[in-house]
Amino acid sequence: MWYNVSKTTLSVFREVTVMDIGTKERIAMDIAVAQGLQQADLVLKGGHVFNVFTRSWEEADVAIRGTHVVGIGAYSGKREIDVRGQYVTPGLMDAHVHLESSMLSPRELAKILLLNGVTTVFADPHEIANVLGAEGIEFFLSETEEMPLTVYLQVPSCVPATHLDTSGAELTVADMEALTKRSPRVRGLAEMMNYPGVINGADDVLEKLAAFSDRIIDGHAPGVTGPELEALAAAGVANDHECNTVAEAREKVARGMYVFLREGSAAHNLVDLLPVLDEVDERRCCLCTDDRHVDDLIEQGSINYLLEIGVTQGVAAERLLPLATLNTAECFGLRRLGAIAPGFTADLCVFDDLERFQPVHVFKEGRPVVFRGRLDWESKPLRGVAVPTMHMPALDPDRFRIPGEAGKQLRVLRLSQNNLTTEALRLPPRLVDGLAVSDTERDVLKLAVCERHHGTGNVGLGFVQGIQLKRGAIGTTVGHDSHNLTVVGVDDEDMAVAANRLRDIGGGIVVAADGEVKASLPLPIAGLMSDRQADVVNAEMKQLLFWIHELGVPEEFNPLMVLSFLSLPVIPELRLTDRGLVDVTHFTHVSIWTD
């Protein structure tokens, strides 16, 4: 084993998992407490209790015995918490998230999620799987055991994501089937990003769909509608979180899919998609974050921030809460979760208001894990240090040279404003000494993706418009989905400085300028996650952003998340991998030069 697994030592959660009474005795006690014949273990007294089945609030006590709610009415308990004037809701659920995007270890992320009222997440560990394969998923399973955040893991469907780049590991169908037997928390197939493979009936994709045909198959199909959408649904794809328009979301719901309204750090779909609630059965909609950075998590929150946005947009809290609770539980076939009702798991939030959704208390399986806004969970820190995952040679600035071609134009990735798609532009190059170089006037910057897993020395080169850097370079080993080293820069020297520092520190994010490193955030866990505390990571991130803006990027723009998606060759239209530019529409490599 390459890491030391640290487990929660707080005995309180041991009690929850190690039940020393039988089911029959437990039911007998539940029946007694529900009728007030015995005291509840815990009673939340006199709050406004959200009823997800009537979408209304009841003035009542909530009685909890063991891990479950047993009654809503008038109760007394061994412990009582006064929640008069406050709002009691089911614990929030994130229908689709990549834990790795937080850049925090799972336990450190769990703390933040709990502080924001999130008690259950459906995670796709495909970032770490692309770097470390099944071993990375085993690491997540171990790290998330006996935590007061329930982490369901979907088995990554696309490792490697495509044949158009180079990942650190591969998950075969046999690996994937083996993972489903590892834990009841392993549920189904994670987002089928190779949706062209589904539509075209690619053999390997069909094998995966067949292997998971009795389980929930998550989708990923930006912009797919019409007959191709029929094909995805017929193939068993059960949900989608990539909708950009109400019409697209409506069509997906109409074809039987659950639609996840997403608000990530890079992808901001929620406001655009909320009107779909008026057009479809709302029960088929859920909320998800997909990818959220540590800074957004700390400053804005998680699913509770989506509720805040929704309310700000004029959607009633009573309509939004089911999207973050019962609907998600139903989407994943989990009974007795996502509601405050007898027999349902006592995952609960208490809020002061229905505007900010910053929980006062959070209860997980009947135990307070956040009390008066403070975390009441002690998790030993991750003690192990990850194995090195930076297997690449040091790079000379020459490796980033792009010789010009007479009379040709450049294919350029143009960032879009509100989502992760890019537009494929054709622009004349800026040529200096016969070499195509960055042009800050038109904001056309050199982009490189360097293979870091197997020492191949692959470097893919291209240009991107929209980053707005005026000097220096930004490098990152977070590069969906293969997580090679992506670096964008104004000059080749700073690009090499950034890349080589990343190689030395085991991965992370680095800003370089004037031939030296200005700021860095080490991410030694697979080159994706820090082993430090959230506030430290956030401070390092602030320092990175300070320098990014110092080097010319406008204050209101954080280029890091979009940068980390430029190498993902499944989102339209143009991408760059370690093996070169990819035309996503035709799912093939194309030259940087065109007529």
Next chain:
Amino acid sequence: MWYNVSKTTLSVFREVTVMDIGTKERIAMDIAVAQGLQQADLVLKGGHVFNVFTRSWEEADVAIRGTHVVGIGAYSGKREIDVRGQYVTPGLMDAHVHLESSMLSPRELAKILLLNGVTTVFADPHEIANVLGAEGIEFFLSETEEMPLTVYLQVPSCVPATHLDTSGAELTVADMEALTKRSPRVRGLAEMMNYPGVINGADDVLEKLAAFSDRIIDGHAPGVTGPELEALAAAGVANDHECNTVAEAREKVARGMYVFLREGSAAHNLVDLLPVLDEVDERRCCLCTDDRHVDDLIEQGSINYLLEIGVTQGVAAERLLPLATLNTAECFGLRRLGAIAPGFTADLCVFDDLERFQPVHVFKEGRPVVFRGRLDWESKPLRGVAVPTMHMPALDPDRFRIPGEAGKQLRVLRLSQNNLTTEALRLPPRLVDGLAVSDTERDVLKLAVCERHHGTGNVGLGFVQGIQLKRGAIGTTVGHDSHNLTVVGVDDEDMAVAANRLRDIGGGIVVAADGEVKASLPLPIAGLMSDRQADVVNAEMKQLLFWIHELGVPEEFNPLMVLSFLSLPVIPELRLTDRGLVDVTHFTHVSIWTD
């Protein structure tokens, strides 16, 4: 084996169950057909297609491949059926039904249900189980195999129903657990009628709840609200079909239960309960028939009749259809059923209008089973003859004598108008020669329940108000739930004639008057079901009703169903079993005489 199992021979349904292609190949074909790259097996062309997810109609073709829908759009197929101007909906589902109440064999009932658009039912075989135990359930499993009606069986929870009467058989917890392993069609625990046992934490009930704690536990809790309802829900009871008022239904939904809006032959709750749709999340409501007689099935229909009632009440078809399709599938945790969408089972109805809901065509797993209103399914008739289940002595009229008691009043079961409950009245007896006898002036008639399973000779005696018979007697071996012989009559002689004829014909229903049998309907399968065709059974039933009305019962009243419920000691307030009167509120026997 005491019966000969006759199986469907139509090869078409063999194809459905015996798939000779693998899952992967099936998915590949689905993908191709969904995109119009291959022809569909069957296309319904140009109908108004109901979308249960948007509650709206689409003008589109429905493409079917194998057993599933693969696309909604523009398609061509090897076979095409023109449904322009017609309404295509998912096949209807009955959330809770006792097949036995039809008095038809399962195959004969299936024909009628299919003709009415019902393609899936959730059946509780507790009538036959009370007579024949696990052997009766095995009979149902065999009889319903390879049928174009999917019959899910819930395991009867209360055999015997109570300790207050005498059933023909017993199902132990071990028997019940064994049944869950018999077939994937055996789903969960059927209605927990012993709800006082749940509320009081009775040991045997707790054992059953524990054994089925991971499965769906159906409820039966008329009038239960408040802390007792909290207890039922906490104990795992997941649904209820016994609501009498909107307030009761609302509270049950609010406590996490699915509520089934029922319209049976005796219990008419639908009209009263429909307004609950405005008060709760409609997704938690379903439709069920519970008990429907053959005549109502033939003349009114099944779940389609409930839709007709709902529309007549001014509820839009678009709001009603989910209650008979998707909601029911979700209630029982069945994915890919209850909607017309790619990947969903092609159980479909085609209607001419949204008023009568009499299907033109019905498709089961992609095959037409009703075409142009005619059944396209040949089922061999049930060939076996049931073992005798009438184990009782012949009865003299003397067995029905009730000696008077000076100064005492009679406890009388008073029928209610619209549901199965009774009121416990206290009335002065009509005494003749010191014997309490029927009094047609006040419509107080003698009622007897005679044990018929074990030859004990038990006869419970009482009086009932509301039957309105003026002379003669009516006897039946359909008597929920123990199915002893119930007979009501104006004089003891005719009661004995009816009882003894029932003993001779293996059970059924008999009308006697003037010392002779006037009409009879033999029900040789467990004393509950006929072995004849539906139209024969219906004709015999008509003859029975002719005589019942000839003997004084008003034309608009059919007393047979309520008669068969008078011995069920779990519905308030007063009942009669073979061991005497039962005060249901206190769940104990009481004397026929009171102060």
